[in-house]
Amino acid sequence: MTSISLAYCPITVDDVEAAIPFYRDGLGLEVVNDVAYDGHRWVSLGFAGQEGLSLVISDPIAGRSPEDGESLERLVVKGSGPGPYVFSTSDIDATFERLRSFGAEVLQEPMEQSWGPRDCAFRDPAGNHIRINQV
Numbered sequence: 001m002t003s004i005s006l007a008y009c010p011i012t013v014d015d016v017e018a019a020i021p022f023y024r025d026g027l028g029l030e031v032v033n034d035v036a037y038d039g040h041r042w043v044s045l046g047f048a049g050q051e052g053l054s055l056v057i058s059d060p061i062a063g064r065s066p067e068d069g070e071s072l073e074r075l076v077v078k079g080s081g082p083g084p085y086v087f088s089t090s091d092i093d094a095t096f097e098r099l100r101s102f103g104a105e106v107l108q109e110p111m112e113q114s115w116g117p118r119d120c121a122f123r124d125p126a127g128n129h130i131r132i133n134q135v
Helices: 016-026 066-078 092-101
Strands: 008-012 030-037 040-046 054-058 085-089 105-112 118-123 129-134
Touching: 008 066, 016 030, 016 040, 016 054, 016 092, 085 092, 092 105, 092 118, 092 129
Parallel strands: 008 054, 085 129
Antiparallel strands: 030 040, 040 054, 105 118, 118 129
């Protein structure tokens, strides 16, 4: 059987520069590529121990038609964009405190969920819903 894996996950943000510290410093991802083209920017952030997997942040119009980009931008600005994006960590309390210290908007403090994981929730600087599970 042929193997398959996820290569990247796009996250749309209204301000790429403002989003980088949240994902790099707050979540601990590493910038592995930063591409600018035609007035847009795609920043790929890698996960430690997960070679070949990246999160790619870009503005709503990057790689889309202006009409599609404007529609997506309206959703992102309202906090109604795609998501939630769910991450896992071995230490949810430390991750929570690190993100809170960066000024991320807290949606939910760490708590046990009835469906299993202990998790918490934030909004990134663009308003995207970010959940973090403890593994």
